[in-house]
Amino acid sequence: MxxxxxxxxxxxxxxxxxxxxxxxxxxxxxxxxxxxxxxxxxxxxxxxxxxxxxxxxxxxxxxxxxLETHIPDTVYIDGADAIKMEFTEAVKNADKYIMTTGGRAKIKDYLSAIEENIEKKDIEYYRILFGKKISNELREHLLKIIGKHGVYVSHTDRELSPTLLITEKMAFIGLPEPEHHEFKTCLKIPEKKIIEKMGRYIRVWYAKTNRLSSEEDLKKIETD
CATH class of the missing domain: 1.10.287 (Helix Hairpins)
Structure with missing residues (x-):
């Protein structure tokens, strides 16, 4: 049927x-x-x-x-729980860098895994914040690590999408949802050349947006 x-x-x-x-x-x-x-x-x-x-x-x-035609190993991930698991596992396994965009992250396991990885390894962490407001969970996360060696945070008031998460092993591209603030669909891409290009893309965003280096800088941004 x-x-x-x-x-x-x-x-x-x-x-x-x-x-x-x-x-x-x-x-x-x-x-x-x-x-x-x-x-x-x-x-x-x-x-x-x-x-x-x-x-x-x-x-x-x-x-x-x-994407599946041109990058055969691309995986389509559907569902908030699946994304939570994939994101958390990806940042736990990162050894060189974690790069991500967006200001709405609320997954505490994922954010905590980033904090733990920064403490354990000599790893770079880029976070590009989009929009005039960020989530409370994300602010608390950044307050714990901003100013530390290897942590690079910047901000723009522009509301942009999609959400990106990149490590040296994997890239994720979040797809926009009809409902505002929802995030339950993304693509997982293991292709090394794509990962490298997306990494350069995020570094360009960091260079051209307002850099945040202290708790005072971060507290100027409103939260939901």
Missing amino acids: KKIDEYTIHLIVLVIFLGALILLEHIFSESLESFIAALLPTILLILFYILLNRRTATFEGTVKDI
């Missing part, structure tokens, strides 16, 4: 919803036309949401197909 996709489910729910409203209108109102006119903006918003979800799903599928 063919599985019904999310787009079809949304349409079915919308049809049922509209049918119920029209039935109620027949029961409780004398003017169906005025009722529909008042309901029209809501219908348009629902349709816009469905189309946005559809376009995002199509975009993710296209990116996945292209």
Whole structure:
């Protein structure tokens, strides 16, 4: 039996919803036309949401197909728990550097693993913060390590995506989600040439954004 996709489910729910409203209108109102006119903006918003979800799903599928064709070892990771496990394992196994972007990180196991690795190894850690606000968890994480040897933190007010995580062994590219602040889909890329190019990309961002070197610098950025 063919599985019904999310787009079809949304349409079915919308049809049922509209049918119920029209039935109620027949029961409780004398003017169906005025009722529909008042309901029209809501219908348009629902349709816009469905189309946005559809376009995002199509975009993710296209990116996945292209990358898997040109980089056969690419892995598509779906689900917040899977990402948490992959990110935490990646930073634990890093021996030379950890590079990452974004200001919304909240996974405590992942952030703690970075802190432990910095204490144990002679490792470089680059963190490029995007946006006017960062998460409380990320601020607490950075307050523990900012100013230490090998820790490089910079910031820009621009809201940018996707989230990147790179070690000398693996690269992860987070895909944008329809819901704001959600992060549950990413690509895992082991290709060395891609990793090296992405590493240079993050170093360029660090060079061209505002560098933070103290707790005072960090506390100037608002938190959620």
